Amino acid sequence: xxxxxxxxxxxxxxxxxxxxxxxxxxxxxxxxxxxxxxxxxxxxxxxxxxxxxxxxxxxxxxxxxxxxxxxxxxxxxxxxxxxxxxxxxxxxxxxxxxxxxxxxxxxxxxxxxx
Amino acid sequence: xxxxxxxxxxxxxxxxxxxxxxxxxxxxxxxxxxxxxxxxxxxxxxxxxxxxxxxxxxxxxxxxxxxxxxxxxxxxxxxxxxxxxxxxxxxxxxxxxxxxxxxxxxxxxxxxx
Numbered sequence: 185x186x187x188x189x190x191x192x193x194x195x196x197x198x199x200x201x202x203x204x205x206x207x208x209x210x211x212x213x214x215x216x217x218x219x220x221x222x223x224x225x226x227x228x229x230x231x232x233x234x235x236x237x238x239x240x241x242x243x244x245x246x247x248x249x250x251x252x253x254x255x256x257x258x259x260x261x262x263x264x265x266x267x268x269x270x271x272x273x274x275x276x277x278x279x280x281x282x283x284x285x286x287x288x289x290x291x292x293x294x295x296x297x298x
Numbered sequence: 299x300x301x302x303x304x305x306x307x308x309x310x311x312x313x314x315x316x317x318x319x320x321x322x323x324x325x326x327x328x329x330x331x332x333x334x335x336x337x338x339x340x341x342x343x344x345x346x347x348x349x350x351x352x353x354x355x356x357x358x359x360x361x362x363x364x365x366x367x368x369x370x371x372x373x374x375x376x377x378x379x380x381x382x383x384x385x386x387x388x389x390x391x392x393x394x395x396x397x398x399x400x401x402x403x404x405x406x407x408x409x410x411x
Contacts, residue, residue: 225403229398229399
C-alpha cells in the first residue's frame, strides 16, 4: 500500500518554464490537497479537491492550476514558474465518513526556480 | 476566516515534558490535528481530537482542547532526542468531508541534554 505518491521528488526550473507536479493516492479517498511549505510559514493550502471533477482555491492559488484527473490523481501545474514559487510542495489525501480523521501526506517535491 | 497560530520555537531538557500550544479561529472546526515533521521528511500524523472531546491520551502524548478559548495543546511526556522535530497544529473547519485542512506555522522543538 503506497499511500500518497508524489513525483518528481526534486526539480530545478528556469524562470518562465512550466511543469506539472503529479500526485496519486491508492486509498480511494475523495479529498485531495496541494500545499506549499516555506520556512517559518508552515503549510499553506494552494488548491484542494473534494471529489473527482471538483476543485477549489485555497489560501495561495495565484500562479497555479490544478486538475483532478480521476479519483486517484490530482496534479498541480505551474504555467510560468517564478522564483517566488521556490518551495517544497506536499500533496495530501483524506477519506470520508469515519476516515475523515486522518489526512495522509506524500513525501514532498522540492522545487527550485532560478 | 480560518487561522491557526503557534509559537515558532520550544526548547526543553531531555526527560522533561514538552507542551506545544496552538490557537485557532474557526469555531466550526470538527477535527484538530497534530502533525510531526522530521528534517527532510513529509508530515506524519501524531494524533487528532474530535471537537466534542476535551482530552485525548495516547501513550506519551496528551491533547487538551479548550473549545471556549479555541486553544489546543500537545503535551509530550518524558521528551527524548527523537522528539526533535517541527510540530504542526491543524484544523478542519466544518462537517463536510470536503473541508479544507488549515495548518499553523509549526513549532520547532529542540531537546537539551
